[in-house]
Amino acid sequence: MMQPEFYLDWDEGRQSLVAIPFYRWDRYDDNRTHGDIRELYWLYVGDGFETSFGINRVNWSVTESQHLVNIINQIDLVENPDQEDLLGQPMLSAKVHTSVGTWDLFVLPFFRERTFPGAAGRLRTQPRVDTDADALYESSRKEYHIDYALRWSQTFGAWDLGVAHFYGTNRDPLPVLSTTSGGEPVLLPFYELIHQTGADVQAALGNWLLKLEAIRRSSNTDIFGAMTTGFEYTFFAVRETSLDIGLVAEYLYDSRGDKALTPFEDDILLGLRLRPNDVQGTLFLLSVITDLDTPARIYNLEASRRLTDNVRLSIEARVFEQFQPDDPFYSFRQDDYLQLELAYHF
Numbered sequence: 001m002m003q004p005e006f007y008l009d010w011d012e013g014r015q016s017l018v019a020i021p022f023y024r025w026d027r028y029d030d031n032r033t034h035g036d037i038r039e040l041y042w043l044y045v046g047d048g049f050e051t052s053f054g055i056n057r058v059n060w061s062v063t064e065s066q067h068l069v070n071i072i073n074q075i076d077l078v079e080n081p082d083q084e085d086l087l088g089q090p091m092l093s094a095k096v097h098t099s100v101g102t103w104d105l106f107v108l109p110f111f112r113e114r115t116f117p118g119a120a121g122r123l124r125t126q127p128r129v130d131t132d133a134d135a136l137y138e139s140s141r142k143e144y145h146i147d148y149a150l151r152w153s154q155t156f157g158a159w160d161l162g163v164a165h166f167y168g169t170n171r172d173p174l175p176v177l178s179t180t181s182g183g184e185p186v187l188l189p190f191y192e193l194i195h196q197t198g199a200d201v202q203a204a205l206g207n208w209l210l211k212l213e214a215i216r217r218s219s220n221t222d223i224f225g226a227m228t229t230g231f232e233y234t235f236f237a238v239r240e241t242s243l244d245i246g247l248v249a250e251y252l253y254d255s256r257g258d259k260a261l262t263p264f265e266d267d268i269l270l271g272l273r274l275r276p277n278d279v280q281g282t283l284f285l286l287s288v289i290t291d292l293d294t295p296a297r298i299y300n301l302e303a304s305r306r307l308t309d310n311v312r313l314s315i316e317a318r319v320f321e322q323f324q325p326d327d328p329f330y331s332f333r334q335d336d337y338l339q340l341e342l343a344y345h346f
Contacts, residue, residue, distance in 0.1 A: 029121030055088040069198035101154035130186035246273035
C-alpha cells in the first residue's frame with residue numbers, strides 16, 4: 001500500500017494545495033487492488049472565511065464504535081472492515097466563522113459508489129455484491145446527482161456541538177437481490193435519495209470525555225433514527241508513571257431494530273485504552289461490542305508503536321463470534337481479520 005502526501009503553500013500561507021494519492025495491491029482480490037485520490041484540493045484562507053475546491057475527506061465523528069454523522073464521503077470497504085477508510089469526494093466547500101458559530105457549506109457534484117470485496121475477497125457477504133453489474137439509483141441522474149450539506153458548529157466552554165443536514169444520494173446502499181447470467185444469486189447496491197440531520201456532541205470534563213452522535217434519516221422507503229453515546233474516563237499518570245489508562249463505554253441504538261441493515265441496533269461497547277506516553281508513541285486499544293439481544297460479539301484490537309524515527313508498526317485485529325442467521329454479519333461468522341502494517345515516513 002502506498003499513500004504519499006504532498007503539501008504546498010504560498011501567498012503568505014493564505015493559499016495551499018494538498019495531494020494524497022493512494023494505491024493498494026492485493027494478491028487474491030482484484031477488487032481490493034485499487035487506486036484512489038484521497039485528497040487533491042486547493043484551499044484559500046481569508047479573514048473569517050475559508051473556501052476549497054477539489055477532492056477531500058471530511059470527518060465529523062466523535063465516537064469510537066461507529067461514525068453515524070459522517071455522510072460526506074463514501075466508505076472504502078475493501079480497505080478495512082472498520083469502515084473508517086474513506087474515498088475522496090469531489091466538492092466545493094466554504095467555511096464562515098461568525099460570532100454565533102462556524103458555518104460549513106458543501107456542494108458535492110459527483111457520487112462515489114462503495115467498494116466491495118470480489119468473489120475471492122474477504123470479508124464478503126453471502127450472497128456477494130456483484131461489482132461487475134451496474135449499481136441502481138433512485139435519481140435519474142445516477143452518480144451525477146448534485147448533493148448538498150450544511151453544518152453549524154460551536155464551542156460552549158468544555159462542550160463542542162455540531163449540527164448538520166444533508167440532502168442527496170445515500171452513502172449506505174440498500175441490498176437488492178438479483179442473479180447473474182449464470183444463475184448465481186447476488187446483491188446489487190441501490191442508492192436512494194435521503195435527507196439526514198445529524199448532531200455530534202463532545203465534552204472534556206476533567207477525566208471524563210463525553211460523546212454523542214445522533215441522526216434522523218428519511219427517504220421514500222424508510223424513516224429512522226440512530227444514536228451512539230458514551231464516555232471515556234482516563235486515569236492519568238497511573239502509579240506516578242507516564243501511563244494513562246482509559247475506560248471506554250458506548251451504547252449503540254437504531255430505531256429499526258431487527259430490520260436494521262447494521263448489527264448495531266441495541267449494543268454496547270466496552271474498551272480499554274493504554275497510552276504509555278513514551279518516545280515511541282505507543283498506543284493500544286482493546287474493545288468488545290456486545291449485542292444486548294443475542295450472544296453476538298465483535299472483539300477489536302488496535303495497537304501501534306514507532307520502531308524508528310521513520311518506521312511505525314501497526315496491528316489491527318477483529319474477531320466475530322456467535323452471530324445468528326438473521327444478523328447482517330452472519331456471513332462473517334467464520335471470518336476473522338488481522339492486519340499488520342509497517343509504515344515508512346520520509
